[in-house]
Each structure stands twice: as structure tokens, then as C-alpha cells.
Amino acid sequence: MSELAWQRTPLLTMAFFFFRQIKQLVTNLSNLLPAFLGIFVAVKNNIWLLYIFIGGYVVFIIINAILQQRFYWYAIADDAVHVKTGVLNRQHLTLKYERIQQAEIHQTWYFRPFGLTLLNVDSAGSAGKEVMIPGLSLERAHYLRQQMLETQTQAPQTSGAPTTPAEEPGFRQHFSTAEIIRAGIIDNKLFVLLALLLYPAGQFDVFDNYIEPWLDQHLSWFSQDTAWLLVVLIFVVPILVLFILAIVVSLVLFHDLTVTIEGDRFQARSGAFTIRTLSFRYPKLQAVRIRRNLRARLLNRSVLKVSQLQPRQSAGQPSAQQFMLPVVAPALLATLREYLRLPNATDVHWQRLSTLALLKPSLWVAVLTPGALAFAYFALELEQYSFIFAGGLWLVLQVYFTLRWYNYRYTFASTSREQWFAVRRGVIGRSENWYPRHKIQQIDVVQGPWLRMLGFHHLILHTAAGSETIKYLPSEKALELQRDWTHAIASSHRRWM
Amino acid sequence: MTIQWVAPEQSYRSYLQLHSLFSMLILGAIGIALYLFEVTPINLVPWWVLVLIWLLLTLFFSVFFASRRFLFTAYARTEEAMHLKHGALFRSIRAVPLNRIQHVEYKQAFLERLFGIARLAIYTAGSGGADLTLPGLAPDVAMRFKEELLTTIANEPTEDVDGNE
Numbered sequence: 001m002s003e004l005a006w007q008r009t010p011l012l013t014m015a016f017f018f019f020r021q022i023k024q025l026v027t028n029l030s031n032l033l034p035a036f037l038g039i040f041v042a043v044k045n046n047i048w049l050l051y052i053f054i055g056g057y058v059v060f061i062i063i064n065a066i067l068q069q070r071f072y073w074y075a076i077a078d079d080a081v082h083v084k085t086g087v088l089n090r091q092h093l094t095l096k097y098e099r100i101q102q103a104e105i106h107q108t109w110y111f112r113p114f115g116l117t118l119l120n121v122d123s124a125g126s127a128g129k130e131v132m133i134p135g136l137s138l139e140r141a142h143y144l145r146q147q148m149l150e151t152q153t154q155a156p157q158t159s160g161a162p163t164t165p166a167e168e169p170g171f172r173q174h175f176s177t178a179e180i181i182r183a184g185i186i187d188n189k190l191f192v193l194l195a196l197l198l199y200p201a202g203q204f205d206v207f208d209n210y211i212e213p214w215l216d217q218h219l220s221w222f223s224q225d226t227a228w229l230l231v232v233l234i235f236v237v238p239i240l241v242l243f244i245l246a247i248v249v250s251l252v253l254f255h256d257l258t259v260t261i262e263g264d265r266f267q268a269r270s271g272a273f274t275i276r277t278l279s280f281r282y283p284k285l286q287a288v289r290i291r292r293n294l295r296a297r298l299l300n301r302s303v304l305k306v307s308q309l310q311p312r313q314s315a316g317q318p319s320a321q322q323f324m325l326p327v328v329a330p331a332l333l334a335t336l337r338e339y340l341r342l343p344n345a346t347d348v349h350w351q352r353l354s355t356l357a358l359l360k361p362s363l364w365v366a367v368l369t370p371g372a373l374a375f376a377y378f379a380l381e382l383e384q385y386s387f388i389f390a391g392g393l394w395l396v397l398q399v400y401f402t403l404r405w406y407n408y409r410y411t412f413a414s415t416s417r418e419q420w421f422a423v424r425r426g427v428i429g430r431s432e433n434w435y436p437r438h439k440i441q442q443i444d445v446v447q448g449p450w451l452r453m454l455g456f457h458h459l460i461l462h463t464a465a466g467s468e469t470i471k472y473l474p475s476e477k478a479l480e481l482q483r484d485w486t487h488a489i490a491s492s493h494r495r496w497m
Numbered sequence: 498m499t500i501q502w503v504a505p506e507q508s509y510r511s512y513l514q515l516h517s518l519f520s521m522l523i524l525g526a527i528g529i530a531l532y533l534f535e536v537t538p539i540n541l542v543p544w545w546v547l548v549l550i551w552l553l554l555t556l557f558f559s560v561f562f563a564s565r566r567f568l569f570t571a572y573a574r575t576e577e578a579m580h581l582k583h584g585a586l587f588r589s590i591r592a593v594p595l596n597r598i599q600h601v602e603y604k605q606a607f608l609e610r611l612f613g614i615a616r617l618a619i620y621t622a623g624s625g626g627a628d629l630t631l632p633g634l635a636p637d638v639a640m641r642f643k644e645e646l647l648t649t650i651a652n653e654p655t656e657d658v659d660g661n662e
């Protein structure tokens with residue numbers, strides 16, 4: 001191999017390292033709470049310590065950003081990208097193009113005015129290395145990404161490329177602002193924000209220390225009769241503000257959202273300040289998830305997520321790299337389903353669980369109800385109301401479990417081009433998870449004593465994008481499915497990664 | 498196609514029994530420590546009742562349950578997949594198609610070395626680290642399996658058919 005041409009990134013990328021450090025602080029905030037508590041206690045009496053802490057931190061991240069930029073070297077070879085990083089702990093990383101899962105260009109807001117971008121590269125493998133090359137010019141990043149993905153797609157292109165583009169003409173859909181507002185309503189960020197705000201508010205006794213005295217002073221004309229107005233003001237107004245804030249966040253994140261499909265490449269581009277591009281290639285698809293929470297159902301929209309092979313490391317948290325469409329209208333969903341080679345929603349024959357699956361939760365509820373009754377009678381001293389309490393509890397739980405059982409469906413649907421298995425569940429919200437059959441990694445059939453008595457097995461299917469359980473299958477059927485599918489997977493040579 | 502189930506080595510039974518005995522001993526040691534530091538409500542239950550319960554549990558797990566677990570443990574290797582069934586109470590059968598295997602690991606802990614057995618761990622890309630471990634193999638069998646599986650993986654025809662989808 002020829003000599004590597006090591007390069008530095010532009011000076012401006014110090015901004016990237018600076019913001020990355022701050023982002024790290026924010027994401028680790030909850031872990032650092034004990035430390036903050038310590039600082040808080042120390043600072044309480046001498047406020048100048050606080051300035052030292054903050055000043056010290058700012059100086060630290062500035063120096064850190066400068067050093068990181070100075071010590072960041074990268075080299076582009078014909079078949080791999082090499083990156084050297086680290087001030088004290090040196091790291092030398094080599095990433096082969098053929099192992100690259102994903103290469104995305106992010107136009108972050110601080111790079112955009114200067115025509116620079118951030119190239120984010122994900123590789124396969126259990127360690128799941130993620131490499132960011134900041135401060136590339138736009139055309140250079142595009143060129144690099146092209147090069148990376150081309151090396152990777154060479155294998156299928158030699159045999160199948162001529163047919164694929166002809167079959168599927170490009171698809172393009174732009175999302176209107178109204179749709180994005182709907183996305184904001186559907187999105188759960190409101191509640192995350194609420195939790196984030198409530199926690200410190202609870203810590204500092206905001207209500208006792210500030211709000212109450214202020215109310216005492218200014219709202220003395222409030223009589224007992226209008227007290228409810230006060231409650232409304234205190235609880236509803238902040239929630240409304242947060243609601244609107246969540247919509248604004250959505251508007252910023254998903255501004256100008258455009259989804260394009262070319263051949264087997266799916267791409268979603270959005271962002272008001274930072275332009276994010278999320279994309280995947282169809283052969284790498286591991287799972288399709290269609291979610292509809294209560295608000296989404298009322299608005300008649302869905303949230304669509306497509307998973308690729310996720311490195312184990314980030315399996316727990318939803319990756320920012322995941323392809324996601326926050327609001328999908330029914331017509332668009334039908335089109336996307338076709339492009340994703342999912343069967344038509346109307347053609348799917350969903351299968352229900354056996355009625356016996358309802359037995360176990362019902363028994364539990366029935367057994368626990370007398371306990372609740374005793375608790376209500378003796379501990380809560382509800383007297384005659386304790387029957388209503390326990391009965392109501394029983395009714396709510398029983399209805400919940402019945403609905404859960406009723407809404408749980410599974411199917412083994414296949415279209416001409418792809419075989420799928422899918423599970424649908426949810427009581428209030430709905431979710432549908434679709435997995436291509438040939439991407440299954442392991443198949444389990446399990447049976448506890450209870451299932452043995454009733455003659456059922458659970459079928460657990462492990463894929464690279466998570467596990468899915470198909471519950472309460474009749475034993476022979478579960479074992480037969482395991483045998484057949486193992487055979488089908490073993491004799492299929494289609495690529496699963 | 499019928500699956501030929503193969504039982505693990507006989508010494509795996511003794512290994513399981515000793516293993517569960519160790520777990521019970523650790524539990525007993527914790528109990529004695531609690532007793533010495535007077536954390537346990539000694540007045541409620543006389544000490545010999547506790548010892549009796551511990552003895553009965555130990556007998557149950559180490560003699561009966563461990564050998565029952567042994568009875569329900571078996572593996573099978575077919576042309577296309579590796580199967581493992583295990584669990585006495587919660588029984589599970591796992592199938593891993595050979596072309597999904599990522600890597601194979603030969604493992605032998607100290608206690609297993611005493612009994613002359615080894616484990617073979619088979620990893621896939623499935624999530625949650627849920628993989629297949631064949632327990633209680635004779636070391637040479639485990640080694641042979643490892644070689645065979647690695648050859649199978651290496652000769653796997655992949656990607657070539659991918660293009661015509």
C-alpha cells in the first residue's frame with residue numbers, strides 16, 4: 001500500500017470538539033447529578049467557588065477542543081479510512097470501506113455557513129465503531145461517501161444493478177409544515193421535557209420558595225371559589241407551553257423533511273439549522289416498526305422506523321442514526337409499504353392468540369383482588385367503599401388484559417419478493433413490528449410448566465435488530481415452525497447483514 | 498428430517514451437582530455471617546430450623562434438580578443448524594442456522610477442567626448477547642466441533658446470490 005497522506009481537519013473543527021464536549025456533559029447530566037450535588041453543597045456558603053467551577057470547566061473544554069483538533073489526523077486510502085485521535089490515549093483506527101454499514105453527512109449549524117460538513121461513519125462488528133470526520137467540504141464529503149458505499153455495493157451491482165433502477169423509478173415526497181406540526185403533537189418529547197423540568201423544580205422547592213409568596217402578595221383577591229382557576233393556571237399553562245415547545249422542537253428538527261427512494265436506497269433529509277440525512281439500503285434492513293400512539297391514532301398518522309444492524313453497544317438506546325419518519329399519512333404509508341416490500345395492510349391475515357392465553361393474567365387478577373380488598377378495608381379504612389375499590393381495580397385490570405390479548409396478533413405474511421413475520425400489539429397505542437424472515441439469527445422455542453400444562457410453546461425469534469416473541473403457539477406448530485424456518489434460513493444464501 | 502439428540506458427557510452431571518452445591522455453600526456462608534452479626538431475627542425461628550431448610554434445599558437442588566437438568570440437556574448438530582435443548586422446569590430449544598454463526602469460542606473453567614469437560618460458545622449477531630453454549634463436551638469433541646464449524650463458516654457461499662433479488 002502506498003504511503004498514507006495524513007491530514008488535519010480545518011481549524012474551525014475546534015467548534016465541533018467544543019460542542020461535542022458540551023453535548024457529552026448534557027447527555028451525562030443524570031449520571032453526574034451526585035457530583036453536582038457535591039458542588040452545590042460546597043457552593044452554598046461561598047458563591048465564588050461556583051465561578052471557579054464554571055470558569056474551570058469552560059477553560060478545560062476550550063483547551064480540550066484545541067488539543068483534540070491538533071491531535072486529530074485522518075487519511076483516506078483506496079480501501080480504508082484511517083483516523084488517529086487522542087491527546088493522552090492515542091488511538092489509531094482503520095475502517096475498511098467494505099465493512100462500513102452507513103455513512104451519513106450531517107451539515108451541522110456551525111459548519112453550514114462555511115460550507116463544511118460532518119461525515120459520520122458506522123461499521124459493522126460487535127464493538128460498533130463509529131467514526132466522525134469533521135470539517136470536510138461538502139463535495140469532498142459527498143465524494144468520500146460515494147466511494148465508501150460504492151466499494152460496498154460492488155457485489156450486488158455486478159449482477160443485478162441494470163434491473164433494479166429500471167424496476168423502481170425514484171420516489172420523492174416532501175412533508176408540509178402542517179404535517180411536521182402533527183409530528184410535534186405525536187412526538188413524546190413533551191413528556192421527556194416535563195420530567196426534565198420537574199426534577200430540578202422539585203429539588204429547589206420552587207413552589208414553596210418563590211411561587212407561593214408571590215401568589216400571596218399579588219393574588220390576595222383570589223377567593224376560595226376561584227381557587228380552581230389557580231390550579232388550572234399552575235398545571236395547565238406549563239403543560240401548554242411545553243406542548244408548544246415540543247412542536248417547535250419538531251419544526252426545527254424536521255424542517256423541510258424530504259424522503260427520497262432511489263433503487264434500494266432510502267433517504268430522509270431534514271433540519272432547519274443542522275441538516276441531518278438518514279438513510280439505509282434495502283438489503284441492510286433488519287426490521288420495520290410502525291408505531292401509532294393515541295395522538296397519532298386521533299390524527300390518523302403513523303411513525304415509521306427502519307432498523308439496521310445495530311452494534312450491541314447502542315442496542316439499548318434508540319440510535320440517532322436510525323431511519324425514522326415522524327409522521328406518515330395513510331396514503332404515504334401504503335406507498336412506503338410497497339417500496340419496503342411489505343404486504344398491503346388489507347391483505348395481511350392477522351392471527352389471534354388462543355383464548356387460553358387469557359387464563360394466566362385473569363387468574364392472577366382474580367387471586368390478587370381479595371388482597372386488594374383486604375388492603376382497602378384494613379389499611380386504607382375505606383369501609384363499604386372498599387368493595388367498590390377492589391371491584392373497580394379488578395374490572396380495570398381485567399379489561400386491560402383482555403384488550404391486550406385481543407390486540408396481540410401475529411402473522412407470517414409474504415409477498416412475492418420477501419417473506420416476513422410480524423407482531424402487532426398495544427392497548428391504547430398500536431405498534432407493528434415487521435422482520436424479514438431470512439434475517440433471523442436464532443430461533444428459540446420455550447415452555448414453562450404452565451405452558452406445558454396447556455400444550456403451548458412461545459416462539460422467540462432473535463434478529464440483529466432485536467428479539468420478538470410470538471406467544472402461545474400450539475406446541476406442534478411451534479416446533480414445526482422452528483424446524484422449517486431453520487431449514488429455510490440455512491439454505492438461503494441471501495445476505496443478512 | 499429427524500434430529501439426533503446427543504447427551505453431554507456423564508461427568509457433566511457431577512459438575513452440575515457440585516456447581517449447585519457451591520452456590521448453596523455460598524448462600525449458607527451468607528446466612529452464617531448474618532447470624533453472627535445478629536441481623537437475622539433469631540428469636541422468631543430457631544437456628545436448627547434454618548439449617549434444616551438449608552439442608553433440604555441443598556439436597557433438592559444438588560441431588561435431584563441438578564441431575565434433572567442434566568437429563569433435559571442435549572445438543573444436536575445437523576447439516577444446517579446447531580440445536581440445544583436445556584432447562585428442567587423452563588424448557589427451551591434453541592436453533593442456530595450454521596450460516597448465521599459469527600464466531601466460536603472454546604471455554605474451560607477451572608471446575609470443568611477437574612471434570613474433564615469443556616464448553617463451546619457459538620455467537621451470532623442476534624441481539625442481547627443471546628447465544629448458544631454447548632455445555633459438558635469432551636474437550637477433543639469441543640475442539641473438533643470448533644474446527645468443523647469454522648470450516649463451514651469460511652466456506653459459506655454468501656452475497657453472490659444477493660444481486661438478483
